[in-house]
Amino acid sequence: MKQYEEKLKGYISESNIVAEQLVFENVCHSVEEAANTVGASPEDLVKNICMVDNNDNLIVAIVKGEDRASTKRVGKALNIEAPRTANEGEILEKTGFPCGGVPSFGYQATFIIDPKVMEKESIYTGGGSPHSLVRIASQELQRANNGLILKIRK
Template identity: 30%
Template structure:
């Protein structure tokens, strides 16, 4: 197992008592479509952990693989002036993970997290496990209980 995936598994086991069953795919799961194809699910069952910066504060939006965050709508919803995509350094510093491998929880720092509630309509969902090549499955209820996200409707 890749060192970052192993670090994720250890962290979430220790912090949340969650035993992530991590699957690694040598061809990668860099996009939601790649991940869905690799695990044999629909793109809507893939959790994208989108790291954004809202007026200087790093936040994470957990969205279904077939949705896109509407940053203008999110800024309005959060009552901030602007929301932009985090750069690689901001992503790594706030979450401890690199772009493409950011899991929905188990971050380096406490980051405000928001949830696309369409993920709750699924029986099983899949998320990144610390690398662009590793994913794990969980139930939407488990995601909500561990990540403790605020709901958002800011999607295109």
Template identity: 25%
Template sequence: MANTTPDTAAHPRFADALRELGLDVGVRRFPDATRTAAEAAAAIGCELSQIVKSLVFEADGQPVVVLLDGASRVDVELVRQELGAERVRRANAALVRETTGYAIGGVPPFGHRTRTRVLADRRLLDHATVWAAAGTPHTVFPLDPPTLIAHAEGTLVDVRERPA
């Protein structure tokens, strides 16, 4: 469980964001990609629901980031209702990179290229610590959910699919 400094592990844009926010977090780098929530949870040794997925959607042509726990799926209809949008769909890889500055699988919850609306699912608050991507598919960092959501300037919502 070796910690590395943000300068050597995190994506440079994200390392800059951490510095600007005054956050000193232990960014961890893994030799194998932690592109999926399941891969990240296995590598870290935490519960799947402690992984934060930063998912980009397009709502009426505008990007929006949804922060969700790794054990859940987004209910696109709830996102649509929350935003008052006509149409919501998953963003393609080009829009994800254009909006956030990161590739799918490495998108952090904040430190994005452009200022984007962020919705944070309330279930993230179920844990004392959650883990999110640090800008690459090989890096993650821990943070308490209220601090993470605050730095992401996220609106607390309920947008996860409910079991039938």
């Protein structure tokens, strides 16, 4: 898992992204685990829902920790058929990071950020492995992934 954390750390540094990577002993796979680990509320965290369109392109829907992403809304927002949720193997292959540690930036994808995420000054996102998180300002997150801001939550 260390290699994934190092990979993301390098990307943050090389891309001049203003963010703090936090590595823990505890697993931060679920929103609840992550919130407990950093002493934050679930609404301070985001989930990166990886989806695949009909052309095998990766789409990442970024929603607040307590929200769910709608494949129908993502399809409508991008004017395509509703994408399907990616499986664990596809997530690792397309993002370069394991499920449960996928960051909101650092790989090739179409990123869509729900407007509710942008209401938060800063958020926690996947840090490269299930043992790490990244704390980043929501504005910086959008700059880092060139995300589209569209309502995609259910």
